[in-house]
Amino acid sequence: MSYEVMVGNKAAATAVKLAKVQVASAFPITPQTTITQYLSEMYAAGEWDFDFVNVEGELTSQVVVQAASKVGARTFTCTSGPGLLYMHHPMQVTGSSRLPVVMAVVHRGYKGMQPDHSDLMSQQWTGWGHQYVEHAQEILDSLLMAYKVAEDARVRIPIAVGYDGYVLSYTAEPVEIPDQGGVDKWLPPYKPMPSVLPDEVDPTTFSRGWGGGDPQMPWKIHHEAVLKIEDVLKETMDSFEKTFGRRYGNGMIEPYKMEDAECAIIAMGTIAGTCKAAVDKMQKEGKKVGLIKLRSYIPFPVKDFQEWAKKLDGFAVVDRSICPGKGGPVFGKLRGSLYDLEEKPVTLQFHAGLGGKEVRVHDFEMIGDKILKAAKGGTVEQVTWI
Amino acid sequence: MSERITRAQIPISELTITPGSACQGCGAALAARLSFKALGPNVIRHGIPCCPDSVTQTPRVGTVFEGGGAQLTGTARALKAIGREDVLAVGFYGDGGTYDIGFQGLSAAAERNENIIVITKDNEAYMNTGNQRSGATPKYARTSTNPIGPRSRGKPRPKKNIPFIFAAHYVPYVGTASVGFPEDLIAKVTYMKTIKGFRMLIVQSPCPVGWRFDPAKTIEIARSSVQSGIWPLYEILDGKTFKLNYKPKELKPVTEYLSPQARFRHMTEDEIADIQETATANWENLLKADEMGRLTL
Numbered sequence: 001m002s003y004e005v006m007v008g009n010k011a012a013a014t015a016v017k018l019a020k021v022q023v024a025s026a027f028p029i030t031p032q033t034t035i036t037q038y039l040s041e042m043y044a045a046g047e048w049d050f051d052f053v054n055v056e057g058e059l060t061s062q063v064v065v066q067a068a069s070k071v072g073a074r075t076f077t078c079t080s081g082p083g084l085l086y087m088h089h090p091m092q093v094t095g096s097s098r099l100p101v102v103m104a105v106v107h108r109g110y111k112g113m114q115p116d117h118s119d120l121m122s123q124q125w126t127g128w129g130h131q132y133v134e135h136a137q138e139i140l141d142s143l144l145m146a147y148k149v150a151e152d153a154r155v156r157i158p159i160a161v162g163y164d165g166y167v168l169s170y171t172a173e174p175v176e177i178p179d180q181g182g183v184d185k186w187l188p189p190y191k192p193m194p195s196v197l198p199d200e201v202d203p204t205t206f207s208r209g210w211g212g213g214d215p216q217m218p219w220k221i222h223h224e225a226v227l228k229i230e231d232v233l234k235e236t237m238d239s240f241e242k243t244f245g246r247r248y249g250n251g252m253i254e255p256y257k258m259e260d261a262e263c264a265i266i267a268m269g270t271i272a273g274t275c276k277a278a279v280d281k282m283q284k285e286g287k288k289v290g291l292i293k294l295r296s297y298i299p300f301p302v303k304d305f306q307e308w309a310k311k312l313d314g315f316a317v318v319d320r321s322i323c324p325g326k327g328g329p330v331f332g333k334l335r336g337s338l339y340d341l342e343e344k345p346v347t348l349q350f351h352a353g354l355g356g357k358e359v360r361v362h363d364f365e366m367i368g369d370k371i372l373k374a375a376k377g378g379t380v381e382q383v384t385w386i
Numbered sequence: 387m388s389e390r391i392t393r394a395q396i397p398i399s400e401l402t403i404t405p406g407s408a409c410q411g412c413g414a415a416l417a418a419r420l421s422f423k424a425l426g427p428n429v430i431r432h433g434i435p436c437c438p439d440s441v442t443q444t445p446r447v448g449t450v451f452e453g454g455g456a457q458l459t460g461t462a463r464a465l466k467a468i469g470r471e472d473v474l475a476v477g478f479y480g481d482g483g484t485y486d487i488g489f490q491g492l493s494a495a496a497e498r499n500e501n502i503i504v505i506t507k508d509n510e511a512y513m514n515t516g517n518q519r520s521g522a523t524p525k526y527a528r529t530s531t532n533p534i535g536p537r538s539r540g541k542p543r544p545k546k547n548i549p550f551i552f553a554a555h556y557v558p559y560v561g562t563a564s565v566g567f568p569e570d571l572i573a574k575v576t577y578m579k580t581i582k583g584f585r586m587l588i589v590q591s592p593c594p595v596g597w598r599f600d601p602a603k604t605i606e607i608a609r610s611s612v613q614s615g616i617w618p619l620y621e622i623l624d625g626k627t628f629k630l631n632y633k634p635k636e637l638k639p640v641t642e643y644l645s646p647q648a649r650f651r652h653m654t655e656d657e658i659a660d661i662q663e664t665a666t667a668n669w670e671n672l673l674k675a676d677e678m679g680r681l682t683l
Contacts, residue, residue, distance in 0.1 A: 073463070
């Protein structure tokens, strides 16, 4: 174990090294760019036995890792905003083929270059696991865990780990780097399922598509495999803590100072860190509001929120992305999760941080005040733009 | 350079499972049958959307239409990573996947000199969706998106010179082949297996349905294309060493190639003369390059 002060993109590249990725491929785009440079430097220095393919566009990088994963290499790719949108087409093939590719998404909005979560949110239908993280240490740890979860035989689903551009990608903080030996022991080598090598292949995979039968079946299998991420991520978080001494809630959510809370703010990514500071301040003032940081958007922690809903009077959902005409994705999914409960807490929607707009501690204090008021029966508008 | 073989040297083994789901007289199915005879079984076949010409007794992987160059790259890099460079990464693509939607990714793979083989069964239009024009469609050809009418004489622009475009990436090997010349095709695939890096073979593959001719005439059409200088057979190594593989003393007139195909039936004398002139001029250039043994790209 060692420490280094590093930017978020270096933390991502360090995770790639620790996971001993065999084939990585990426196309530079702000604010992901320096990952490609770190990987190129690591390749040039021969830091470990891997191949880095500098390609001519994001679509190609996604297909390169898809094919390499199919053939039997552990893979990594990364991108931002428009680059992720350009990858959309092959991403659904990676998902449908159930290839455990791991990708870092360094958030960049697409109305301007500053970060929001609209890039990764726009890929909801591609059949990947989607996670959102808060700081550089969590980037490194989450990418390592993503390999363990994605490659688990119960899952075999690609995972995207998103973190806010600039705020994390280019900002340095101390990061604890696990020992290579410990990671090697914890993360076993990757084996493809099934093999496509001529001497190992199962002849039933020769034909095109899924074969005959129920055309809906591939969707059902795919959906159930993505849902399996929940249990495997929770297990993986336990084993990660046991091995490396850190954890982030149960993997799906990370509650912060929720012990005596009556209401929770739900936030993702870097602004969850800002929210922690606001919670500290509010609790000192006797306001009973805490934070539930949402880490896994897909699969969504339905059961966890249902459990918390039994104890709480209100949820304030801060969405850092919006589907125009439809609203915030987390807000909608959370309300759907609570529908079956007999007693439903109050829920409020906050649109914040879009286009990289600053979200400050006092904004979260306002959010906290509003949800506490609404939970006590006060009149508060349901949707607020911060 | 490929070494001339006789018909008796064509491998007897069949790696395509017949009958495939191809139409009668399908040139692309024949291109697959011949190519895979020479490639052998130690191959991962890569597909992208195209005509379902054949099923081969090799593993087959596929991806998005535009991802042909990228998936071969990923496979080749992963084979190296896992120490299985004995396995060939082969793309068997159509002209859309090579000339058009797949061009960017293949161009980039060529520029990186990926250790891959690309075989294009060029049937000169999007035949899988019903004969819409492609970048490989020749001038004046009628397609379902180039109907003949007062404002249209078929496709207004010539076919892209894709072998030269890829040769201008200075890759180890680019060749043209025809299903009408099986010995030449097999010899070229056999040679490609002996070298490393980016290798590409463009196989002209007549399509009776799209080109509109009697399915029994596939070989005749393919041969007359080569014999009239419309589709010359050649090889380009490293973007400079050049060899014409088939040099008749005299070219046949292009009408021998054009006339049996209904896609060219509307052509006027002047339009035929335009094609004849282009074919003759191109042939003279290729003869000069062949004499020098090199190209200047």
